[in-house]
Amino acid sequence: MVFISIQEAIKQGKGKVSLHGWCYRERGSNKLRFITLRDSTNIIQCVIEKDKVSEVIWKDAESIGIETALELTGEIKKDERAPTGYEMSITDLHIVGKCDNFPIQKDTSIEFLADNRHLWLRSRKMTAILKIRSTIFGAVHQYFRSRGFYEYQSPIFQPTQAEGGSEVFKVPYFGDSVFLAQTWQLQAEPAIFSLEKIYTLAPSFRAEKSKTSRHLTEYWHAEMEMAWSKFEDIQDHAEGVIKACIKAVLDTNQEELKILERDPKKLEPSLHKPFPRTTYTEIVKELEKKAKMKVEWGKDLRTVEEDILSEWYDTPVIITRYPKIVKAFYMKEDPENPKVVLGFDIIAPEHYGEIVGASQREEDISKIEDNLRKQGENPRDYDFYLDTRRYGSVPHGGFGMGTERVIAWICGLENIKDAIAFPRTPDRYKP
Ligand code: 4AD
Ligand code: MG
Numbered sequence: 001m002v003f004i005s006i007q008e009a010i011k012q013g014k015g016k017v018s019l020h021g022w023c024y025r026e027r028g029s030n031k032l033r034f035i036t037l038r039d040s041t042n043i044i045q046c047v048i049e050k051d052k053v054s055e056v057i058w059k060d061a062e063s064i065g066i067e068t069a070l071e072l073t074g075e076i077k078k079d080e081r082a083p084t085g086y087e088m089s090i091t092d093l094h095i096v097g098k099c100d101n102f103p104i105q106k107d108t109s110i111e112f113l114a115d116n117r118h119l120w121l122r123s124r125k126m127t128a129i130l131k132i133r134s135t136i137f138g139a140v141h142q143y144f145r146s147r148g149f150y151e152y153q154s155p156i157f158q159p160t161q162a163e164g165g166s167e168v169f170k171v172p173y174f175g176d177s178v179f180l181a182q183t184w185q186l187q188a189e190p191a192i193f194s195l196e197k198i199y200t201l202a203p204s205f206r207a208e209k210s211k212t213s214r215h216l217t218e219y220w221h222a223e224m225e226m227a228w229s230k231f232e233d234i235q236d237h238a239e240g241v242i243k244a245c246i247k248a249v250l251d252t253n254q255e256e257l258k259i260l261e262r263d264p265k266k267l268e269p270s271l272h273k274p275f276p277r278t279t280y281t282e283i284v285k286e287l288e289k290k291a292k293m294k295v296e297w298g299k300d301l302r303t304v305e306e307d308i309l310s311e312w313y314d315t316p317v318i319i320t321r322y323p324k325i326v327k328a329f330y331m332k333e334d335p336e337n338p339k340v341v342l343g344f345d346i347i348a349p350e351h352y353g354e355i356v357g358a359s360q361r362e363e364d365i366s367k368i369e370d371n372l373r374k375q376g377e378n379p380r381d382y383d384f385y386l387d388t389r390r391y392g393s394v395p396h397g398g399f400g401m402g403t404e405r406v407i408a409w410i411c412g413l414e415n416i417k418d419a420i421a422f423p424r425t426p427d428r429y430k431p
Contacts, residue, residue: 001073007041009076010086017088018073019044020096022122023064033061035090036083037072040127042255045082046072048090057093066105067122069097117422118431128256129418132249133407137201139248140222140403143241144199149224152191152198154184156205160381162186163328169207169217180205183400184223185330189361189388192227192396199224201403209426212303213415214353214405218424225398231332231342231360234397235318238346238356239275241401242316246271249410262412266350269314277318280340283309300326307351316355320344329371330385331359332397342397352409358399365389 001018009017021039028034033048048061064070071094079087104112104119113120120126145151157178161168162185169180184200191198204221224237246267249257257264283301287293291308295301300322301309309317321340324333331341343359362368365386369379379386404419417423422431 001071003071005041006037006039006044006084009088010042010044010084012076013086014077015075016073016091017076018071019088020069020071023066023068023070023099026064026066033064035061035064035070035072037070037088038122038124042084043124044076044084044086044088045079046074046088046090048093052089053091053093060093060095061090063098064095065099065102067099067102068095069099070094071096114417114428115431121421124259126418126421128253128259129407129411129413130421131256132253132411133403133419135248135252136245136403136407136410137220139245140199140201140241140401142248143244144197144224147197147237149197149199149226150195152188152195152200153202154181154187154200156181156203158186160186160385161377162330163206165375165377167206167208169205182206183221185225185398185400186382186385188223188225188398189385189396192225192394193388193392196227197224198226204400211426213417214303214408216404216416216420216423216425219420220403222401222403223398225396227394227396229360229395229397231320231397234358234360234399235277235320235344238344238358238399238401239316239318242275242346242355242406243271245406246410257411260411260413262410266314266412267410270316270349273315275316275318275346276313277320279321280319280323281321283319286312298323298325301345303353306347306353310347310349310351310353313349316346316348318344318346327359329368329375329377330361332362333364333367346401348405348409350409350412352405354402355405355409356399356401358397360395360397363389363393363395 003018003020006019009019021037023035024038024043025036031050035046036043037046050058072090073092074088074090076086076088103116158181161179163182170177182204201222203218205218208215250264284295284297287295287305322343324339324341327341327343331343334340334342345354346356348355372379404416407419408416
């Protein structure tokens with residue numbers, strides 16, 4: 001028997017087909033049973049009439065419950081009343097995997113769904129999100145590879161912190177201890193002397209206790225680093241890769257956006273309009289003027305402020321030149337103003353927060369050492385990193401994009417946890 005997907009069957013629209021999948025819904029009487037079959041591609045209503053099938057088949061049909069795995073053969077035809085516009089009249093049926101009382105029923109709590117995440121992945125919502133996630137991962141690879149970037153990997157076990165010592169996971173390492181990577185960056189910069197333009201898509205780890213709708217302890221980080229860059233090049237690539245993700249989703253996942261009730265019109269400006277570029281100082285002024293929010297110059301922007309300013313734009317906004325004291329030790333001091341760095345964040349619209357963090361890298365070793373000392377770090381621990389500035393240093397920079405934040409925004413999710421199959425947060429590492 002040749003099985004085709006439900007989507008292919010719907011496309012074919014008529015004739016005899018064989019499908020396999022799982023029972024999504026079932027109802028019926030003692031003469032007629034309606035089984036909605038689902039596979040990874042779609043759902044289809046199937047009808048089994050007692051008079052038209054053998055006794056054995058009818059008996060099997062009566063035993064089908066939600067999530068029973070099935071092989072079905074029958075005639076497919078158009079039917080406006082069916083959920084996806086087609087109905088299949090079943091002539092043969094085979095139960096592949098029984099399922100009694102699937103634990104997830106209607107109206108289960110969020111906590112219950114989280115405990116049963118391994119089963120909840122089968123939901124139409126999670127299926128739609130995971131497909132969009134796959135599109136976005138593909139788009140990131142495609143964007144960089146088609147522009148001459150090499151895919152490159154840094155180690156996950158790292159000797160130092162990179163993005164703030166308090167947010168790092170320390171793990172035992174044969175009597176010593178190491179840190180889980182917060183970023184690929186410190187071992188990526190040495191590789192630009194070999195490959196010049198590199199990117200990665202890898203997990204990053206943050207021991208952030210904050211339980212918010214945008215923080216995970218393990219997330220997938222799309223990062224790039226390039227030699228010979230100007231500050232604007234990094235901004236252009238960050239904007240470029242975000243646009244590429246949106247384009248890929250709009251081209252590939254209209255059905256999934258519909259299932260998620262996400263209006264694609266909300267995403268279109270980000271595809272067609274250039275992202276506004278402004279500075280931290282400008283934003284601080286605007287916050288006071290437009291929103292009566294006073295941010296003391298030198299303080300980092302908080303979630304509340306990012307949310308307010310995100311309402312001013314229908315695309316992501318690029319905010320450059322943050323105060324040096326709030327940013328990482330490796331960011332390049334602005335030659336025109338030593339109080340700020342040539343770094344930028346990209347804030348997504350609709351309250352989805354910071355989706356990219358980036359900078360041109362500091363080349364002056366003494367400045368890097370100074371920054372490290374101010375953070376309570378010993379510059380000698382970073383000697384391997386400082387060598388990048390000792391032996392043929394060139395202007396360079398890069399960025400990191402939180403893929404789950406981008407997925408949450410593109411899908412219009414309420415919580416970042418749904419942007420990944422098995423979310424890891426301060427209070428959940430199971431299942
Ligand atoms: O701004 P961050 O900390 O920047 C870096 O790690 C740089 N080393 C990147 C680079 O230049 N190569 O993190 C980058 C992005 C953030 O903008 C955010 O989108 C995401 O990573 N991110 C998180 N996503 C989910 N959960 C968390 N706890 C995150 N922390 C950061
Ligand atoms: Mg950041």
